[in-house]
Amino acid sequence: MPYTLWFQKAGKEALGLVGGKNASLGELIRADIPVPPGFSVTTEAYDEFLSEGGIKEKIEKILSPIGLQDVTSMEEASQTIRELIRQTPMPNKIQEAIRSNYQALSQVCEVPDIPVAVRSSATAEDLPGASFAGQQDTFLWVRGDKQVLDKIKLCMSSLFTARAISYRIKMGFPHEKVLISVGIQKIVDAKAAGVMFTLNPLNGDLSKVLIEGSWGLGEPVVSGQVNPDKFVVDKVTKEIVRTISQKWIECIFDPEKGMVCHLDIPHERQELQCIEDEEIHELARYARRIEEYYGCPQDIEWAIDKDKPFPLNIFLVQSRPETVWSQKKKEPVLGKKSAYDLLMEKALQRIKIGS
């Protein structure tokens, strides 16, 4: 079993090995969607790391006496375990595998120590919401072997947040059976980024793509820190209905500080539309293709590269099934009605015009 797998090599068949998020990136690449290159550190690597480092037994020991109600000690246990994972070095062969993939990625991108995003990718159905996992363990602009290895361990340790532990206890899942994979992906130095849905989540309209975006990296949009620009695009007529918001902050990489920072957006850019119409149309086109590929509505993260020319500047960095409407919309809207029924209905109807 491999410790690492390139995204394009692992689709949905490899879900147990690379987790949902990474498997979905693999699928996107297969559907010819522009996804920034990267690879997964497999659950196999995680499992071996925990076994060989003797971490498994220690965790078992720490967690076995803890009961559900014991909030303080659960928090302490979480701290101890996560610290333990961080401190324990990974077995050499795993480190080697990761290093060699990372170097290969840097070569492909023609940038030494290519900046990457490091994200966890859960395999287990036990984690209740993707948002819960996603918020805590995404690391942006990670560079160099050491940093990459450190952040991978941090991601892995996120399986042991107090909330995750308590959830597993409540549901009766054994901790040792739950595995995690980590994705290492070239970061898009984004002019603008955000999220899109392949339907309008406000009313379930399947003929629309809703795109939300703001200046800089997509994180403030995902986490709801900015009021994003909103574009509702008709899949058929391509009409765009737009709402331009006042955008206060953007998340960008500060080369001087060597880290990702939240900066105030200068006044003159606050109310500018953050993506061009042609980019909106291109995003909507990809949204449709992804939805068609998966056969169900999707929730997609996207980014637009600062330096590349259109349309090569557009990247999709994540896609997952939309959950709210996809479940609701099983039954027909109109039902089995002949034109006669529909017409009769309309003829009997009165249209409200007073208020």
Place this chain on the structure above:
Amino acid sequence: MAQKKGFPMPLEVEYPKELEGWEEMYPSHYLFSKERGEWENRQFWYQDKIHDPEPMPPLDLIFHEAWQISLSQYTTRVFCIPPAQGIAQRMVGCYMFIAPVEPPPPAIIEEKAKLFGKRAFYIFEHYPELWEKWLNKFQALGRQMADVKIPEELPKYVPEELVLPAPQGYYASYELIEAFNMLVNQMFKGWQYHFEMLNLTYLAYLMFADVARKLFPGISESAIGMMVSGADVSMFRPEAELCRLSRLAVSSPKVANIIKSDASAEQKIGELKKTEEGKKWLADMEKVKNPWFYISCGSGWFYYEGSWLTKLDIPFSYMKSYVERLGKGEKIERSLEEISRKRDEIVAEYRKLIKSDEDKKSFEDAFKTVRGIYQFAEDHLFWVEHWLHTIWWQKIRDIGKLFVQRGMLKEEDDIFMFNRFEVPELIEELVIAWALGEGIPLRSKYYMAKAEKRKRILEAARKWNPVPALGIPPEEVAEPFTVMLWGITTEKVQEWLKGMAVVPTEVTELKGFASSAGVVEGKVRVVKHLDELTKIEQGEILVCPTTNPAWAPIFTKIKASVTDIGGLTCHAAIVCREYGVPSVTGTGIATSVLKTGDTVKVDGNTGIVKILKRA
């Protein structure tokens, strides 16, 4: 209800003193009256800016007299749309106000529902063959009207052949009386035909729009319009004929050069007659003139608009620009197949987005129903408002000529200053004088003064802006035309109420229907009267009370159009979509707020017009 204090009640309207005497221009039942006051106060009356953005010349009221009866009867007595009643009309200081009549009692609704199910559905199922029949009988009616004989003069003595060997038995006096009566009857009949399938067409559209909105809650009105509208409709034929004639002209350099010159149409025809090729081309044009030049330069509702037939300079100027564009290698025709193909694609794509098979089936059924009959909305317009009306104008002017000949009126068009009940009086006085013999006085001064006074009142009315509505807005409407053609909605009524209070110079943004997609910025050209149409320059944004497809070639010139009134499938919306010109209709106040030269941004996706810079 807030509206209660919003609009005045019918009898509370105050008229400027320049309008004094306007009431006598129209039949008395067109005025609000105390006797019907209780009922009139219960209805909601609004100005019909679609058909009558301008004050009503008395004789032109005939089309409205005819449609009030016809439109209403199809809803109430023929196809029996259950909760809907007719549309009533009243004149308010020379402007037409209309009201969707309140619904009937529940028992009547039930009765009507049964009849509706049987009658209406039959029409939808048999539309194609019914259309054939309709067109045949309508064309026969138009030919009858064209054949009505108006005496060229009242002869001193009737010609011998009408007396010997056997007297005809009736002469110019009777012929003139009969001619006008026939023309009136034929016009009423034409308008009976006009609504034969139109109410059902609109109902089908509303039904399909509902279905589309249930399946796709955010679907735009323009997308629905695109799905149902046809490409190969009579209304677009006149323009297609001009394109064809232009191509024909280009095939002969001599003809092309004459068409391209700056001379008047009359001079061009004179030049063309001098060469063989020119004669051939003219003969070709003559062949298509009837019916395709029988197209009003305006909406077809006003006598002064003229038609291509009477204003040949208009089709010739279009052909001049077509010939020039052909010279540059441009394509001038709209590809009908392309438009049809695009429409089919759009329908198929929406259909693909529907998840359940049951919904797919219902959508298809609904679409088939509207698609079959929708053509009527676009076809009838040419045959009634343009073709038949153009024939009518010619005939009425022939009668006007007789009045001028006999010194009763100053100009032939003064006949339009008398309503259709008054014209017979003029005719009668004229033929009495002729019959009585020599030296019989006519009350020429009386009629001429009346015509002059009425022209002054109409001119004053033009400068007067009546309130947009009267009475209390109802909570709901079931009458299909009110919603669809006139675009009366809650928002519209609110907008009017606001509009009565706004100071035009303080407005920075207008809202209307997003009826044709696209966003553009440009300079405004306000066209309130049809004669201002020729002033439009390339790339301007047309702002007008309402437009219609007869202005077709203008739409290749303008960047966008904004109208005061018009629903989702009003004429302006249809043409703008056909030409891919962004359009916002039904803003309520565009012509009073915007001035020629203002810079605006028209957003046909959202229905918003932003004023960027005042002229």
